[in-house]
Amino acid sequence: MTSAGLIRALCAAGTLILLASACAGGPKLPPPPPQSFDRAEVAQGFALAKLGDCQGCHTADGGVAYAGGLPLKTPFGTLYTTNITPDAQTGLGRYSKDAFVRAMRRGVRADGAHLYPAFPYDHFAYADDRDLSALYAFLMTRRPVARTAPANRLIPPANIRGVIAVWKALFFHPGPPAAPDPNDPRARGAYLVESLGHCGACHTPHNALGAEQTRQALDGGYQEGWYAPPLNALTPASVPWTPERLERYFKTGLDRDHAAAAGPMGTVIRELAKAPDADRRAMAVYLAELMKPSPAGRGQTALVDRAAAAASAHPQGASLYAGACASCHEPGAPMMLQGRPPLPLGTPLHEADPRDTIQIVLQGLQPPLGGAGPYMPAFGSSLTDAQVAEIAAYVRARYSDRPPWSNLTAAVAEARKQGAS
């Protein structure tokens, strides 16, 4: 940015701070009684809350749903998510609908303070009035829970909320809310993906100041020690996604030709599985279209299994794989007979970044929806960094035609650090 641009941005930020202070200290309304909300609107809000996975971030491990307190690790320190139950003192109880809509679309708290952009208002800005009204009705009819989130632990200057005004001046320029034709599934899908679904919050790369690089929308990003793969023509999938397969993946967290949902996506699936079929279908239609390989692109890759070459390049990895992985992952193993993705199709093995493969080995997989879903034991406590790196190098060489990953041992150490809560 030029110095003139920076000055302009700072002036704009100053104006925002003034505006924000002018809004501060609004009337202290009592929470609206739950029975004042229309039941159909509450039901619609429930569906939208599932699509937006509000619960995933606004619930602490083992805590009450929507009562907040989940630590979010960012490059700028740890943020704790807020209580969005309608408790008057610690939650949204005193938010009017207008204050709620302003928070969602402009990232401004009821008292006028700026909200950190970890709350993805850069997406929610596109949500239309009716949907925000329904979401408000849903949240305001939850059971109020008195719970204050722990204080954020951020590094200077990110610990000063006023700095968010500068950030907004630089990076937050939302267009008007979208109002898609409800009868057009593709348009509805695009709207949900871009607005309440906020897929880009993980799947779009972020710049050094944590803003989405909108010119590389859905090109793949990093979140909580995991890599969120591209959701466009850059997809590393070996077999093209279809709307039907995506829809099933959203509902079950598993697709035999790609992968099982893991890491932060596991949390997303838990909520997405409860969303209305038509909305899951709409998102699937839109995303499958985005992921269509471009005419100049790769199209379908031939599946590879170069066992001999991989074993001669990584003999130690091959023997570790034989003892630790083969009893489930080789053809004919009991796991494979249950319809789990064969490794040559496993999306993580074809990603540009090794961290999903590493995290799955370290942390294993828990079925996001419980029951008989895909499960893998964690190897983080039994294998060393160098051993996990050997296995990753071997499976990449054996099952993918992409270039080898580099600096794997360091990547394992880093993945351990970022994956630990």
Next chain:
Amino acid sequence: MIVLNVNGRDHSLDVPPETPLLYVLRNDLQLNGAKFGCGLGQCGACTVQVDGQAAYSCLLPVSAAAGRHVRTVEGLGTVEKPGVLQRAFETEQAAQCGYCIAGMIMRAQALLDANPRPSEAQIRAHMQPNLCRCGTHMRILRAIRRAAGLPPDGKMEAA
């Protein structure tokens, strides 16, 4: 040749490097405490400690354990002189058929080594991977609390 340190003793073994540690313990070293349950890392009957951490020995190639410290249930005590945790399992009669117990004890020992006075939530989260088909989990939990000197009913969370 692979040199494997088990319960403080080095053993030189002529076995293929991918052999699961469990097979080496049972077949080559006659340490039959750890059991073969599922062979898929899903039941925990084969649990031993590797460098102090609980590990499924059925899914750990012996080459991955070489140069590290392996500890099995035999390393905690003997029939005549059981270890603290073994004695607690006995006192609480935590075994029904007993097949899972060596794995249960070794997973619990890894927790108590790192955290001698765990909370009830920490005990339950830590023991979650190990299964007992007889259903003696409540007694197993009591035995772990007993070994840690915690109230037997697990109700101490108010402190």
